[in-house]
Amino acid sequence: MVGILVQLPLPKHINEEKVLTEISLAKDVDGFHPLNIGKLAMKGRDPLFLPCTPKACLELLSRSGVSIKGKRAVVVGRSNIVGLPASLLLLKADATVTIVHSQTSQSDTESIIREADIVIAAAGQAKMIKGSWIKPGAAVIDVGTNSVDDPTRKSGYRLVGDVDFEEASKVAGWITPVPGGVGPMTVTMLLKNTLEGAKRNIEQNN
Numbered sequence: 001m002v003g004i005l006v007q008l009p010l011p012k013h014i015n016e017e018k019v020l021t022e023i024s025l026a027k028d029v030d031g032f033h034p035l036n037i038g039k040l041a042m043k044g045r046d047p048l049f050l051p052c053t054p055k056a057c058l059e060l061l062s063r064s065g066v067s068i069k070g071k072r073a074v075v076v077g078r079s080n081i082v083g084l085p086a087s088l089l090l091l092k093a094d095a096t097v098t099i100v101h102s103q104t105s106q107s108d109t110e111s112i113i114r115e116a117d118i119v120i121a122a123a124g125q126a127k128m129i130k131g132s133w134i135k136p137g138a139a140v141i142d143v144g145t146n147s148v149d150d151p152t153r154k155s156g157y158r159l160v161g162d163v164d165f166e167e168a169s170k171v172a173g174w175i176t177p178v179p180g181g182v183g184p185m186t187v188t189m190l191l192k193n194t195l196e197g198a199k200r201n202i203e204q205n206n
């Protein structure tokens with residue numbers, strides 16, 4: 001076995017920190033071991049693996065030719081899975097990073113997003129970010145995957161992002177859709193991490 005991913009969130013009676021700390025560093029393909037996250041947070045240290053969703057966000061930016069250095073970036077959300085590691089990655093890439101969260105005032109959230117060249121939305125709130133908040137030409141990465149009722153669908157629901165795509169796509173320079181945006185790239189980054197981890201293990205054992 002070359003990689004281990006513990007699907008989060010865990011049920012309440014299981015201690016997430018204990019479980020994640022038990023994962024071998026060399027198999028931590030999600031990059032959630034405290035040592036990997038700690039290295040991500042520190043200057044001049046390189047974690048063995050980067051968390052898949054934040055890595056997917058940066059991959060989408062770089063493949064679209066969006067430069068990060070010196071840009072104003074806002075991350076909406078500060079979870080261990082997405083918001084916090086995404087902001088650390090942007091910081092490592094030399095962006096000027098602001099993080100907004102559930103305790104940020106609505107007016108601050110809106111005004112900070114309005115000034116951002118790069119928006120990473122990971123709040124889990126359907127369509128909370130309006131088109132009028134987006135700076136013209138900004139790069140908008142929508143991580144939110146929220147199911148909303150839709151009686152016209154056989155399933156009875158559909159997936160929407162944290163950004164109002166219809167409005168925001170008229171103003172943004174780049175924007176990812178939901179579904180079909182960050183989600184599939186996250187899966188790709190998981191496979192990439194797993195392959196790279198396997199190669200590294202083979203090299204070290206020879």
Ligand SMILES: NC(=O)C1=CN([C@@H]2O[C@H](COP(=O)(O)OP(=O)(O)OC[C@H]3O[C@@H](n4cnc5c(N)ncnc54)[C@H](OP(=O)(O)O)[C@@H]3O)[C@@H](O)[C@H]2O)C=CC1
Nearest residue numbers: 053077078079082101102122123124143144145182183186
């Ligand atoms: N496509 C993909 O690969 C992935 C998609 N997701 C999706 O991304 C979204 C976020 O996931 P996850 O980070 O795990 O969710 P969490 O619920 O763990 O975190 C949500 C974060 O958003 C903040 N928040 C909540 N409401 C607001 C608001 N109104 N304004 C600003 N910030 C707010 C919370 O603040 P506070 O800290 O104060 O509570 C929290 O930090 C979900 O829709 C999830 O389904 C998640 C992982 C991968």
Ligand SMILES: Nc1nc(=O)c2c([nH]1)NC[C@@H]1CN(c3ccc(C(=O)N[C@@H](CCC(=O)O)C(=O)O)cc3)C=[N+]21
Nearest residue numbers: 006007008009030052053145178179180181183184186
């Ligand atoms: N340890 C851990 N690591 C994670 O990376 C992790 C996790 N736990 N827990 C849950 C969240 C959620 N997440 C998604 C990944 C892909 C899609 C994805 O591919 N979505 C498709 C749609 C899928 C559908 O239609 O249902 C899309 O956006 O196009 C969504 C969500 C990873 N997470």
